[in-house]
Amino acid sequence: MVLACHLYVMLTLFGRIHIGKLQPEQQRNQYLLKLIRKIMATQAEIIADMNELKDKLAAATTKLSKIGSETDSLITRIKELEEAINSGNVPQSVVDAFAGVKEQAGILDAALQVQDDKVPDKT
Secondary structure (H helix, E strand, C coil): CCCHHHHHHHHHHHHHHHHHHHHHHHHHHHHHHHHHHHHEEEEEECCCCCCCCHHHHHHHHHHHHHHHHHHHHHHHHHHHHHHHHHHCCCHHHHHCCCCCCCHHHHHHHHHHHHHHHHHHCCC
16 A cells, blocks of 8 residues: 555656646546556566465475485485395396496486575575
8 A cells, every 4th residue: 555655646746747737637646546556456466476486486395305305215225225235145137227226316316416406505
């Protein structure tokens, strides 16, 4: 409301300078009120867009947290499997499969780091 009052005062001054005596005061006031309504509508649209963006960012943050948790779990399982392979005799096919999984985990970790680097850390 304060913004609308300030806008009304500014537009009234603007109207006196640019509209002058070309229009009666009532028409000028109607014109100014129309401008204020348009500005307020635009402000409401901006607020709605910002709220929608905030919701999308929150959803993306939730998804990223889920991916992070799943990655941590995968890394833990890979370490456990690596320990099992290093401690006993296992078929070469298991060793080869493990190497592929470990390589994919490294790719996933690098991809996550790229995404993490896009957003500055909180200080």
